[in-house]
Amino acid sequence: MIERTLFSADHEAFRDSFRRFMDKEIAPFHEAWEEQGYVDRAVWNKAGENGFLCMAMPEQYGGAGADLLYSVIQFEELWARGFTGIGFGLHSEIVAPYIERYGTDAQKAHYLPKLATGEMIGAIAMSEPAAGSDLQGVKSTALQQPDGSYLLNGSKTFITNGWHADVVIVVAKTDPAAGAKGTSLFLVERGTPGFEKGKRLKKLGLKAQDTSELFFNDVRLPADALLGGEAMKNRGFICLMEQLPWERLQIAISAVAASQAAIDMTVAYVK
Structure with missing residues (x-):
């Protein structure tokens, strides 16, 4: 060698x-x-x-x-x-x-x-049931409300560290009509109302690796949960x-x- x-x-x-x-x-x-x-x-x-x-x-x-x-x-x-x-x-x-x-x-x-x-413990939630490596196909949305907060809805799967995670960087569309150019990243903490962790996924290999499903149902996020703040809104795809x-x-x-x-x-x- x-x-x-x-x-x-x-x-x-x-x-x-x-x-x-x-x-x-x-x-x-x-x-x-x-x-x-x-x-x-x-x-x-x-x-x-x-x-x-x-x-x-x-x-x-x-x-x-x-x-x-x-x-x-x-x-x-x-x-x-x-x-x-x-x-x-x-x-x-x-x-x-x-x-x-x-x-x-x-x-x-x-x-x-x-x-x-x-x-x-941190995790990042990109993959969805219908969007794996195709990040432009993300369906989760985080729509801004009149008070400046965001309403996050969607689901993620095969999320490494998802079960243990205390904070998850969630990829979501803040402007669904803009496609990839309407993607943003959000910091979502364990225990946030509407954020639930699904079952730990059993896999053919990597059996000790914490991999799980994550669900977001009308999760209300403050404006400061947007990674990078307002300046990074709709710039998530560039970061990725x-x-x-x-x-x-x-x-x-x-x-x-x-x-x-x-x-x-x-x-x-x-x-």
Whole structure:
């Protein structure tokens, strides 16, 4: 195998630290989590205590200001060990960056420190029963009311971290007639009236991964639930297109790590 020069000594020290965390806090429990269909909430809190959540986030919000290679190491190590139930990547490298890059100062101050500690778990709700990767086909709506609030209606499915999530970034149409150009993103918290979580979905694989349905029935959202505020209204599709390349790269990194682990285990077995 070609020697990789991508990671520094500090990166490799972090890899060793994260491996120890996995040995202690994940490995002994993952099989049981696969049976129950989700990981225990406690592992999120312990990850936050050890600085393993939102590492690339600026220090002012509770992150470490680390480069993305630290997150790459997490992807590699989790998938090489088959710990597919851990949703740290989506939480730290998808949900948090949306809030950091597009949120208002108040939204950043409210959510980011709690995401960094694991006090709050984040999810993003794009996929719908009739709209998977076709984000232009989203049917959920969030229509502005005379008092400035929004009324959110629709449903989402296959939402990673959906069962545990305390805050969900919801993709919805604020101007349905405008198609993709009428899409906005909303921050919806657990317990908001009209927001309900459906059953946890049983899957062929990724059995410990918390995946669920979400339902929004006349959910009244204040104006400040719009991610980025009024300036970002109808600009949600642009945000999605800007962030999806890194999201897809995370999948590729994880897949390569899992594939390499499978090859390594096969070679060790046949020897």
